Amino acid sequence: xxxxxxxxxxxxxxxxxxxxxxxxxxxxxxxxxxxxxxxxxxxxxxxxxxxxxxxxxxxxxxxxxxxxxxxxxxxxxxxxxxxxxxxxxxxxxxxxxxxxxxxxxxxxxxxxxxxxxxxxxxxxxxxxxxxxxxxxxxxxxxxxxxxxxxxxxxxxxxxxxxxxxxxxxxxxxxxxxxxxxxxxxxxxxxxxxxxxxxxxxxxxxxxxxxxxxxxxxxxxxxxxxxxxxxxxxxxxxxxxxxxxxxxxxxxxxxxxxxxxxxxxxxxxxxxxxxxxxxxxxxxxxxxxxxxxxxxxxxxxxxxxxxxxxxxx
Amino acid sequence: xxxxxxxxxxxxxxxxxxxxxxxxxxxxxxxxxxxxxxxxxxxxxxxxxxxxxxxxxxxxxxxxxxxxxxxxxxxxxxxxxxxxxxxxxxxxxxxxxxxxxxxxxxxxxxxxxxxxxxxxxxxxxxxxxxxxxxxxxxxxxxxxxxxxxxxxxxxxxxxxxxxxxxxxxxxxxxxxxxxxxxxxxxxxxxxxxxxxxxxxxxxxxxxxxxxxxxxxxxxxxxxxxxxxxxxxxxxxxxxxxxxxxxxxxxxxxxxxxxxxxxxxxxxxxxxxxxxxxxxxxxxxxxxxxxxxxxxxxxxxxxxxxxxxxxxxxxxxxxxxxxxxxxxxxxxxxxxxxxxxxxx
Numbered sequence: 220x221x222x223x224x225x226x227x228x229x230x231x232x233x234x235x236x237x238x239x240x241x242x243x244x245x246x247x248x249x250x251x252x253x254x255x256x257x258x259x260x261x262x263x264x265x266x267x268x269x270x271x272x273x274x275x276x277x278x279x280x281x282x283x284x285x286x287x288x289x290x291x292x293x294x295x296x297x298x299x300x301x302x303x304x305x306x307x308x309x310x311x312x313x314x315x316x317x318x319x320x321x322x323x324x325x326x327x328x329x330x331x332x333x334x335x336x337x338x339x340x341x342x343x344x345x346x347x348x349x350x351x352x353x354x355x356x357x358x359x360x361x362x363x364x365x366x367x368x369x370x371x372x373x374x375x376x377x378x379x380x381x382x383x384x385x386x387x388x389x390x391x392x393x394x395x396x397x398x399x400x401x402x403x404x405x406x407x408x409x410x411x412x413x414x415x416x417x418x419x420x421x422x423x424x425x426x427x428x429x430x431x432x433x434x435x436x437x438x439x440x441x442x443x444x445x446x447x448x449x450x451x452x453x454x455x456x457x458x459x460x461x462x463x464x465x466x467x468x469x470x471x472x473x474x475x476x477x478x479x480x481x482x483x484x485x486x487x488x489x490x491x492x493x494x495x496x497x498x499x500x501x502x503x504x505x506x507x508x509x510x511x512x513x514x515x516x517x518x519x520x521x522x523x524x525x526x527x528x529x530x531x
Numbered sequence: 532x533x534x535x536x537x538x539x540x541x542x543x544x545x546x547x548x549x550x551x552x553x554x555x556x557x558x559x560x561x562x563x564x565x566x567x568x569x570x571x572x573x574x575x576x577x578x579x580x581x582x583x584x585x586x587x588x589x590x591x592x593x594x595x596x597x598x599x600x601x602x603x604x605x606x607x608x609x610x611x612x613x614x615x616x617x618x619x620x621x622x623x624x625x626x627x628x629x630x631x632x633x634x635x636x637x638x639x640x641x642x643x644x645x646x647x648x649x650x651x652x653x654x655x656x657x658x659x660x661x662x663x664x665x666x667x668x669x670x671x672x673x674x675x676x677x678x679x680x681x682x683x684x685x686x687x688x689x690x691x692x693x694x695x696x697x698x699x700x701x702x703x704x705x706x707x708x709x710x711x712x713x714x715x716x717x718x719x720x721x722x723x724x725x726x727x728x729x730x731x732x733x734x735x736x737x738x739x740x741x742x743x744x745x746x747x748x749x750x751x752x753x754x755x756x757x758x759x760x761x762x763x764x765x766x767x768x769x770x771x772x773x774x775x776x777x778x779x780x781x782x783x784x785x786x787x788x789x790x791x792x793x794x795x796x797x798x799x800x801x802x803x804x805x806x807x808x809x810x811x812x813x814x815x816x817x818x819x820x821x822x823x824x825x826x827x828x829x830x831x832x833x834x835x836x837x838x839x840x841x842x843x844x845x846x847x848x849x850x851x852x853x854x855x856x857x858x859x860x861x862x863x864x865x866x867x868x869x870x871x872x873x874x
Contacts, residue, residue: 311606
């Protein structure tokens with residue numbers, strides 16, 4: 220297989236000057252937007268905003284979210300956390316060593332974003348990222364249902380990742396100009412990483428859709444399984460209305476046009492259609508989850524809850 | 532002496548030189564051997580395109596591919612705890628560590644490929660049970676403390692083994708080891724830190740740490756291979772500048788390192804016979820159960836079947852993906868060729 224291509228996706232060349240054009244697949248929007256000088260892989264530790272920095276700022280009172288911003292940070296933090304938990308399962312099980320590394324990388328990026336957002340959200344009432352991750356119950360999680368959908372086969376995972384990364388890219392891109400400086404800072408780091416995730420998933424959509432008959436069938440099936448959960452991502456509610464008015468976060472519905480256009484370009488090149496499926500009502504933002512989340516949390520939280528109060 | 536003018540002899544006969552006769556081949560072998568001997572005498576490096584003795588090639592291919600397989604199978608016991616890591620920071624560190632191991636596997640397979648065997652073939656040998664990997668990974672990672680013990684002891688033993696390999700006479704292997712060792716030393720530190728945290732935690736946590744150290748101690752010591760008087764290949768490997776120190780030498784050195792560090796951890800090693808021999812100036816340890824070592828090596832360890840099945844399952848489940856990627860790449864290059872011929 221095209222080992223070099225997948226390896227390149229996992230480890231972008233150091234010599235890029237514009238985005239990461241060395242692995243461009245000719246899809247506009249996929250990896251074409253990054254600022255090369257600000258590549259996520261080349262941020263020096265001194266400049267990168269780490270979850271620990273946010274936790275420190277919060278504990279010193281240097282950063283404190285409003286009620287609304289904290290609730291919003293829980294939403295995006297939970298999205299990333301639940302996805303990281305799903306993706307982590309692929310490590311040591313991927314179709315190729317290069318994908319063990321690539322999916323592991325994406326999981327790590329998502330986990331990093333989750334830790335930052337959750338550390339910030341916890342600033343409201345003094346809870347840590349771990350308090351929020353390990354000691355909340357299912358109905359207290361605010362992730363959209365898409366993120367908890369099972370990995371399925373590789374095509375389902377790629378379909379989910381494709382939707383997630385194009386959604387997150389549009390969201391984070393807008394959050395970089397949030398009136399909330401911490402949200403803007405986290406998003407500025409995250410958007411560069413998510414840009415790579417878009418490229419990775421777009422490349423796989425093309426490969427699977429245009430590889431063999433079997434892979435095409437599986438890719439079509441993957442999108443069919445995932446697409447019912449797309450609409451929830453773009454639904455506005457009272458919270459997003461207030462945040463949008465305050466300039467802290469965009470209305471989810473305002474991301475839809477760019478999402479549709481950019482994913483549409485990749486799908487068109489892959490000769491795929493948007494699946495004709497009915498949208499699920501969703502409810503994750505209000506703590507109403509699909510049946511899958513409980514098992515995921517049970518596994519994730521088991522050890523921490525066995526030893527409450529312990530330090531690791 | 533003639534050795535001043537000796538030059539590398541290419542591993543493959545050059546078509547331009549019309550080396551067809553047996554006599555030519557014999558001359559090439561003699562020239563190649565002379566250059567090889569000089570490299571060994573000067574403790575310098577053999578590169579993939581150089582002529583090398585078939586047994587040297589075979590030994591390296593076996594050792595490097597086994598090393599690569601160990602990295603890949605070694606991902607499993609730790610991947611077992613990614614989903615349950617007790618804090619998000621530990622989860623991130625563990626994910627990064629297991630990911631590093633996939634990376635080590637890749638460097639090593641690439642180094643082995645320079646000796647003429649494709650990765651697919653090596654993988655197939657692993658899945659068919661024809662190739663070996665480090666026995667240690669056939670033990671189960673039962674508790675979170677095992678993440679600490681594996682990092683501290685298993686990666687610690689690996690470092691003790693691998694640092695001298697950075698000077699291995701085969702260039703690609705030595706260079707791969709430089710990078711691998713750098714990452715391994717992070718891995719060892721994170722393992723030590725996990726144990727330290729547990730040891731300073733609740734009594735239950737400390738017990739969990741001690742229990743893990745007890746279980747991993749002997750298997751970690753056996754990672755250095757059988758005792759010197761039962762290690763038939765060691766002598767030749769040392770003559771070829773692949774191996775620099777004997778199994779027992781490395782093992783004893785490692786025991787000494789652990790003895791210092793275990794004090795800081797506030798834990799103990801499950802071996803009452805450890806002592807520093809003032810006469811030999813070497814550390815000594817109690818007897819190890821080599822029967823168990825040979826049993827596990829022969830496939831009768833606690834997790835041998837599970838580890839191989841998991842590798843086979845991942846490989847089989849991924850077959851359609853690899854086929855798709857290959858088919859897509861071929862279609863793309865055909866399109867490209869058509870475009871070029873039309874232009």
